[in-house]
Amino acid sequence: MKLRMKYLIVLLVFSASISSMRTQGQLIENKNVLTGFSYTLKYTFNQPDGDHFWRFLNHDDNFWKSVKDLEELSKLVKKIGPRHLYLRIVTSQKPETINNLYFKIRMDGRFVLCVNGVEVRNRSVKSDQLIDCTIPARRPENIGTNIYAFEFHFDQTTATIFELKLQNSRWFSTDDRTSDAAPVLNVMMRDAAVCRGKDGAWYMTGTTGDDTFMLPNPQYWLINPGIQLFRSADLKTWKSLGYVWTFEKDGTWNKDFGTFGGRGPARGIFAPEIKLINDKYWISYSVNHSNKSHQHGIGLLWANHPEGPYHEVSPESPMTEGFDPGLFTDDDQTTYLLKHGGQIVRLKNDMSGISGPFTDLKPSNFPSVGYEGVHLFKYQGKYFLTSADWNIHPDGKISYDSMVSTADNIYGPYSERYCALRYGGHNSYFIGENNELYATKWCYSDQNNHWQKVSIIRMDIDSCGFLRVANL
Numbered sequence: 001m002k003l004r005m006k007y008l009i010v011l012l013v014f015s016a017s018i019s020s021m022r023t024q025g026q027l028i029e030n031k032n033v034l035t036g037f038s039y040t041l042k043y044t045f046n047q048p049d050g051d052h053f054w055r056f057l058n059h060d061d062n063f064w065k066s067v068k069d070l071e072e073l074s075k076l077v078k079k080i081g082p083r084h085l086y087l088r089i090v091t092s093q094k095p096e097t098i099n100n101l102y103f104k105i106r107m108d109g110r111f112v113l114c115v116n117g118v119e120v121r122n123r124s125v126k127s128d129q130l131i132d133c134t135i136p137a138r139r140p141e142n143i144g145t146n147i148y149a150f151e152f153h154f155d156q157t158t159a160t161i162f163e164l165k166l167q168n169s170r171w172f173s174t175d176d177r178t179s180d181a182a183p184v185l186n187v188m189m190r191d192a193a194v195c196r197g198k199d200g201a202w203y204m205t206g207t208t209g210d211d212t213f214m215l216p217n218p219q220y221w222l223i224n225p226g227i228q229l230f231r232s233a234d235l236k237t238w239k240s241l242g243y244v245w246t247f248e249k250d251g252t253w254n255k256d257f258g259t260f261g262g263r264g265p266a267r268g269i270f271a272p273e274i275k276l277i278n279d280k281y282w283i284s285y286s287v288n289h290s291n292k293s294h295q296h297g298i299g300l301l302w303a304n305h306p307e308g309p310y311h312e313v314s315p316e317s318p319m320t321e322g323f324d325p326g327l328f329t330d331d332d333q334t335t336y337l338l339k340h341g342g343q344i345v346r347l348k349n350d351m352s353g354i355s356g357p358f359t360d361l362k363p364s365n366f367p368s369v370g371y372e373g374v375h376l377f378k379y380q381g382k383y384f385l386t387s388a389d390w391n392i393h394p395d396g397k398i399s400y401d402s403m404v405s406t407a408d409n410i411y412g413p414y415s416e417r418y419c420a421l422r423y424g425g426h427n428s429y430f431i432g433e434n435n436e437l438y439a440t441k442w443c444y445s446d447q448n449n450h451w452q453k454v455s456i457i458r459m460d461i462d463s464c465g466f467l468r469v470a471n472l
Contacts, residue, residue: 037097037168040090041067045082054086055114055149061088074163081160085152089166092145099139099171099391100366100417103148104130106163112151115140126155130163132367137390138398169365173393173401173419174468180441183453185230185238188214191324191373192440192454193273193428194235197281203306204230204238205272205283206442206454213268214452222266226250227283229274229306235438235456244308245283245301252315254297258289265289271373271426274306275327277335281306282351284337286323294318298325298339300351313352320345320354324426328376330410338376341368341387344410361385363405363417370403370417373426376410379437380461383407385414388426400425400443404467420467421457429459436470437461 042064048054054061067073077085093101105111106127113121113133118140121133135141154160185204192206208214209224226246232238247255247267260266272285283301290296297318301310313319322339327347329335335347343358361376363369363385370387377384385405392398402424405414421427425443432438437459444450460470 037093038091039166041070041073042088042090043067043073044086045080045084046086047084048086052114052117054088055147056117057090057145057147059088064088070164070166077162078160081154081156083154083156085150085154085162087150087152087164089148089150090145091148093141094143095392095394096171097168098141098143098146099389101166101168102135102367103133104163104165104167105133106130106161107152107154108158108161109152109154111153114149114151116142116146117149128161130165134367134371137371139390139392141392143392143394143396169416171391171418173391173422174462174466175401175419175422175424177422177469180444180450181455181457183450183455184232184236185454187228187230187240188452189454190214190442190452191271191273191426192442193326193375194430194438194440194456195274195276196430196433197231197276197306198279200233202232202235203274203281204232204440204454205274206440207270207272209268221288222260222263222268224268227269227272227285227301227310231306235432241307244303244306245310250310250312252312253293253317254287254289254299256291256293258291258294260288260290271324273326273428275329277327277329277351278333280304281310282327283310284325284327286325286339287318288323295321296323298322298337300325300337302351320358324372324374326375326428328378330378336376336410338374340374341371341389342374342385344376359411361412361414363414365416369405369414375426375428377429377431379429379431381408382465383410383414384429384467386420386427386429388424391419391422393422397445399423399445402427402439402441406465406467418466420459421469 042061044064053059108126110124120136189206189208194204208228212219213224226243229241229244230238257265257267266289268288270286270288275282281303286298298320300313303310326338336344338344342361345354345358348355370389373388375386389403391401401419402421403417404420405417407414423443424441427440429439439457439459441455458470
């Protein structure tokens with residue numbers, strides 16, 4: 001009897017656990033059910049009349065041909081083998097169906113994608129595999145009706161290769177607040193990162209510069225002196241330690257001017273991040289300029305003290321091409337370098353360079369967590385991959401947000417992505433003195449007095465495992 005009772009108790013506990021998992025899993029699953037999302041397709045193989053008017057919603061496409069879905073269209077194109085294809089995809093959407101929408105394309109030739117008349121992609125493709133085609137930053141869509149107009153030009157030297165898929169999943173945000181904490185620093189800063197030092201104080205750095213660098217003007221984003229550092233004993237009052245690294249005094253491979261976005265001369269630091277690793281202070285950074293010796297470029301500095309002097313790990317050349325770097329040290333003391341929107345590589349044990357090629361970290365429902373500003377941290381046994389992306393919210397406004405995806409293993413698989421901090425943008429997360437979690441935030445709306453001034457936000461993990469602003 002006692003043995004049967006023991007088995008019964010175990011069975012009940014196991015069933016309750018499964019029920020709890022189903023409840024939490026169902027909540028996540030429901031986020032990916034696209035209720036109310038639909039689209040209509042019209043196509044033609046002939047050059048449309050007019051000067052690109054067919055790319056807009058109000059174009060008369062009554063004489064275009066209809067097709068049930070993209071699968072049927074893909075089969076038709078491969079069967080007929082046309083030289084050109086013009087396609088109008090009209091959708092009616094809400095924020096939860098816009099932000100995770102993208103396409104997969106397989107073809108041999110060139111395609112142009114316009115969204116509501118705005119050209120967002122124009123590229124040549126020669127691939128037997130489906131490639132991702134996302135909508136770029138500051139998406140040109142609206143809540144309501146949108147049109148995605150494709151223009152395909154096929155290579156006729158071989159049999160027509162063509163497959164087009166529309167991918168979508170439920171987008172959601174855990175941050176629906178309308179107010180925030182006041183900035184802790186009056187200095188303009190973007191991409192803010194915080195770490196705790198050996199002395200128990202906190203150190204913060206980020207993208208800084210004078211008004212000609214930080215505010216829209218003819219010199220916007222072109223030139224700043226270097227890397228500025230701030231110190232605080234309580235995360236509230238911060239004091240500047242000045243520029244702890246400058247191009248003029250410390251520059252090596254990065255000292256020559258170049259161009260940025262076709263403009264120049266340019267020479268600036270983007271997104272420096274400070275970490276305490278193996279009793280030394282490390283600053284990863286990227287440069288904004290490109291020239292004959294490097295395309296942007298990521299460097300790594302080290303020092304025995306937070307204020308320096310800092311030494312370049314790779315003085316002859318960038319450690320790698322790219323931008324928006326970050327460092328992550330795992331529980332086994334292995335340190336990784338990240339860049340862009342979610343690329344990762346293990347550093348050599350002596351931190352002298354990267355150990356191999358980069359690996360893309362991806363959420364389960366989108367090609368990337370975000371398109372830039374990657375940051376990785378570990379909390380309560382889980383890996384949190386964060387990155388910045390632009391989203392359209394229920395109020396109809398677009399904002400630069402901190403997107404999140406989680407995993408039990410550093411290389412994944414990672415969960416579906418979601419917005420954890422609206423206007424979080426390229427930010428960072430760090431663990432406080434009592435194991436509480438914090439985030440930096442600087443990207444308020446352009447009309448907000450806090451714009452480009454750093455706030456520190458207390459974060460929390462809810463009962464379903466989602467990262468959200470703490471309810472204090």
